[in-house]
Amino acid sequence: MKRSQVAIxxxxxxxxxxxxxxxxxxxxxxxxxxxxxxxxxxxxxxxxLLTNLAVILNENAKVITVVNRGNTLIRNIRVSLIPLDIEFxxxxxxxxxxxxxxxPKMINDIKAIAEFEDKTGTKFQKSFNLSALSDNDDVLKPMxxxxxxx
Numbered sequence: 001m002k003r004s005q006v007a008i009x010x011x012x013x014x015x016x017x018x019x020x021x022x023x024x025x026x027x028x029x030x031x032x033x034x035x036x037x038x039x040x041x042x043x044x045x046x047x048x049l050l051t052n053l054a055v056i057l058n059e060n061a062k063v064i065t066v067v068n069r070g071n072t073l074i075r076n077i078r079v080s081l082i083p084l085d086i087e088f089x090x091x092x093x094x095x096x097x098x099x100x101x102x103x104p105k106m107i108n109d110i111k112a113i114a115e116f117e118d119k120t121g122t123k124f125q126k127s128f129n130l131s132a133l134s135d136n137d138d139v140l141k142p143m144x145x146x147x148x149x150x
């Protein structure tokens with residue numbers, strides 16, 4: 001956690017200790033509030049600088065869309081389409097940014113491998129099975145990233 005967050009939690013614990021002089025119930029309430037605040041800070045750290053790249057095959061099976069669904073800038077994106085032997089580069093993609101790549105012909109089933117890095121330089125790799133006959137989005141994915149969902 002950041003230094004300011006730790007300072008807030010320590011201040012909450014000190015206030016809880018001081019409330020012990022007044023009432024044990026106020027101390028219990030204050031400790032519960034400090035625990036909730038610490039959990040909130042931990043959840044915030046889990047979703048900070050989240051990289052979530054998606055490669056989607058459009059309905060017409062002739063266009064590949066690369067979407068940045070995370071909350072940070074993604075750089076140096078290289079997408080390889082297997083077995084088509086096609087590679088294309090995307091220099092960077094802003095938050096909620098999209099890039100489309102037109103394919104020379106319609107495709108049925110392919111595998112897309114995306115290699116990319118975030119703004120701190122950490123490298124990632126994801127693979128996607130794309131099919132014209134099925135939906136490519138994950139139905140069980142939550143609306144916003146929580147508890148380490150990747």
